[in-house]
Amino acid sequence: MKTIDVKILDPRMKEQMPAYATQGSAGLDLRACIDAPLTIQPGETHLVPTGLAIHIGDPAYAAMILPRSGMGHKHGIVLGNLVGLIDSDYQGQLMVSTWNRGQAAFTLNPLERLAQLVVVPVLQVGFNIVDEFDSSERGAGGFGSTGKH
Numbered sequence: 001m002k003t004i005d006v007k008i009l010d011p012r013m014k015e016q017m018p019a020y021a022t023q024g025s026a027g028l029d030l031r032a033c034i035d036a037p038l039t040i041q042p043g044e045t046h047l048v049p050t051g052l053a054i055h056i057g058d059p060a061y062a063a064m065i066l067p068r069s070g071m072g073h074k075h076g077i078v079l080g081n082l083v084g085l086i087d088s089d090y091q092g093q094l095m096v097s098t099w100n101r102g103q104a105a106f107t108l109n110p111l112e113r114l115a116q117l118v119v120v121p122v123l124q125v126g127f128n129i130v131d132e133f134d135s136s137e138r139g140a141g142g143f144g145s146t147g148k149h
């Protein structure tokens with residue numbers, strides 16, 4: 001398994017390091033490193049620290065912070081930025097923009113799992129400026145263009 005460097009910024013995380021819950025898991029759960037319960041009112045967004053910093057250190061990878069499906073579906077707790085993108089050269093604390101998009105207040109408890117981190121491959125590209133593209137089956141069709149008679 002590939003490893004990446006991590007700094008434990010909150011000592012409580014020493015015993016709670018993110019781990020894949022099952023052999024096939026894609027995400028590593030991130031915890032709310034807060035000192036006291038935090039009540040998030042409907043519509044509010046709070047920037048929640050995770051107690052961890054990672055340095056991926058290789059531009060061929062990035063990490064994404066995604067919602068946990070249970071938190072999002074049952075409690076309306078999703079991300080204020082919808083998806084968090086962690087650059088390979090970022091060395092600061094992983095922060096979770098935590099948005100209560102639901103109708104009821106939600107209380108986040110210290111060290112509760114609130115989001116998940118997925119490490120993904122990335123292809124950095126340069127631009128080759130052209131006047132015309134080689135033709136393709138789709139062309140410029142999009143936004144529901146397929147399957148029409």
Ligand SMILES: O=c1ccn([C@H]2C[C@H](O)[C@@H](COP(=O)(O)OP(=O)(O)OP(=O)(O)O)O2)c(=O)[nH]1
Nearest residue numbers: 065081083084085086087090093094095096097
């Ligand atoms: O949910 C997130 C999203 C981003 N970040 C950190 C890591 C990322 O590498 C950095 C910058 O994120 P992004 O590029 O998405 O934000 P920006 O608004 O473009 O800021 P910048 O000008 O610093 O790039 O912030 C987080 O900790 N959590």
Ligand SMILES: [Mg+2]
Nearest residue numbers: 085086087090
């Ligand atoms: Mg940016």
